Amino acid sequence: MSLPNHGANPYRLYTQLGIKPPTDILDFSENVNPAGAPDFIKNDWADYLQLLQRYPDPEGEPFLSAVAKYHDISTENIVLGNGAAEIFSLLATYFRGNNAIILHPTFSEYEATLKENDVEIQRVVCEDIVNWKLPLDELQQAMQNADVLYLCTPNNPTGVLPSKEELQQLIESAKESNCSIVLDEAFIDFVDENASFIQSVKENHQVIIVRSMTKMYAIAGIRLGYMVAAPEVASAIRKLAPHWHINGIAAVIGARCLNKEEDAFRQKACDYALQMRTSFQTFLRQNHCLVTNSVTNYMSFQLPDPVQSQSFFTYMLERGIVLRHTENFIGMEGAWFRVGMKAPEAMNRLEEEMMHWFRTNSSL
Ligand SMILES: Cc1ncc(COP(=O)(O)O)c(C=O)c1O
Structure with a gap:
């Protein structure tokens, strides 16, 4: 069967x-948050209804500024997405015709989006499913002939987060090999913001971090995510997105989710x-x-x-x-x-x- x-x-x-x-x-x-969405969404739903007739802000405000404040980064580093799923489509277009490494078993959308864009895929399989100890040598070797490495941190479906040292080592190799490294942090909200590599985009032009709002805040239906990268990378990827791709209700709800009150x-x-x-x-x-x-x-x-x-x-x-x-x-x-x-x-x-x-x- x-x-x-x-x-x-x-x-x-x-x-x-x-x-x-x-x-x-x-x-x-x-695997979204079983507690459901934050209470304020239900309580203030009538206010959100009024946003229906208006076009959203073309930059995705107030969510854009809220993401910048939450991570203490510049808005120039951020690209908003209609879910992290849209970010993966945009990234695949950005890497069109290139060569990508994917560490399996992992989220299937990386391969699906990249293949649509004629990206050649090198598959590396992690044998240690329980501890998710990364096959560093194999990955570093593969990076010498690749344009980008995709890693899911923590990984879906295992839920394991590679050690900070291992990821740091890969970021160093990415620099040496001039290979980009995409870290999908869709589930990192369940760990600790200190485990995120968002701050490392400030020094590493190779690092691209993808985040989803749909897991922690249980808002998969309204679609919201973002990526963080060096300004020139973010700017090139932002240009690939359609106009008004962040809906007005999602932008307001997303900004509120990132408030201190939550x-x-x-x-x-x-x-x-x-x-x-x-x-x-x-x-x-x-x-x-x-x-x-x-x-x-x-x-x-x-x-x-x-x-x-x-x-x-x-x-x-x-x-x-x-x-x-x-x-x-x-x-x-x-x-x-x-x-x-x-x-x-x-x-x-x-x-x-x-x-x-x-x-x-x-x-x-
Ligand atoms: C690892 C991972 N990344 C990204 C996504 C896409 O999330 P979003 O709902 O923000 O598009 C998912 C969805 O299941 C996922 O499991």
Whole structure:
């Protein structure tokens, strides 16, 4: 059975697999903040409605200035995007016809967008899924003949963040090889702003950082992200974006999300992710699964016997539990599952269903 490529789209998955969806579905395949969006969005929704009739600010204000203030950088370093997804499309156009390295298993949009733009791809596979220790020699070697290296930090779907030293070493190599380095920090909000490499764009013209607003603030529906790079790189990429690509409501909501007043919201999300992933990692290890050393609000795990992966996946779907399979992740080939952290009741239900499966199916 070849499983459809899905993420956060459970009903399509049920239809494609010909399984009748139960009335009660828990979708662990998505990995946005389970707390939902900040309260102010619901409270002030009537004010946002008034923005509907107006054209948005062509520069994406007030979000642009809010990003600059939040990271203490100049607006010249910033390109706003209709989600980080748009930034990846713009980057692929910028690197059109070039040669790119992608470290797998990782987010599929890097390859998808680059291939659309005739970028030649060199795939490097990280064998250490659990700790995500980077294959530095291989990457450094490959960088000598490449224009850009894409890394997801923390990585999706493993949730592991490479060490600062490893990333620093790669940035040095990027400088020597004149190879750009794109760090996708879509999930770094769940770690610590000090782990971000945004400040390093001030000295390193090779470094491009991509950020998403949709994960921490659970606003995937309104689309908002940005990238940070040296002014000349940012300026070239900004020119590739369509006019008015940042909608007015998103720009106002995004600016407010980055306010100091939302510090408590951010801290709560990080604390919750830590608590839930620690508890679920313990549960999985007690049941002899391999688990990634995630630092985010999701993780990947492998069953004690990965040959049972497909039947386990179907069993869980029939019980209304949707996991993210990894059939289309190079280097994982379906032997792992990704799980996004949810509310405690949902996590309990997941553990109960898995316990039931372990009791009836596992040979350990
Ligand atoms: C690693 C990673 N980067 C970027 C994105 C795109 O995020 P956005 O919703 O901001 O377009 C995703 C979405 O799932 C992702 O997983």
